[in-house]
Amino acid sequence: MRNATLHDVHVLAHLADLKEDLYQQTLLTTALIALLTEKGILHDRELLDKCRQLEQELAAELPALSPDHPGAWDDRNTYRAT
Numbered sequence: 001m002r003n004a005t006l007h008d009v010h011v012l013a014h015l016a017d018l019k020e021d022l023y024q025q026t027l028l029t030t031a032l033i034a035l036l037t038e039k040g041i042l043h044d045r046e047l048l049d050k051c052r053q054l055e056q057e058l059a060a061e062l063p064a065l066s067p068d069h070p071g072a073w074d075d076r077n078t079y080r081a082t
Helices: 006-038 044-061
Strands: none
């Protein structure tokens, strides 16, 4: 295996930063959804419907997000991770 270059170290550091950012955004989103659901402002069905609507709109613009793409919502209303 070759030695890590300074560029490799920077790339790995950037990936670690992106992972941390994603974690923080996911945590915030989960907390907001939980609070809105607990307060009766948001219902699971509404959230799923909105996710599907947005995904369809994006799929029209980005063919990689078509319904058969592994990152689409399945028939059980769960998200298929890519």
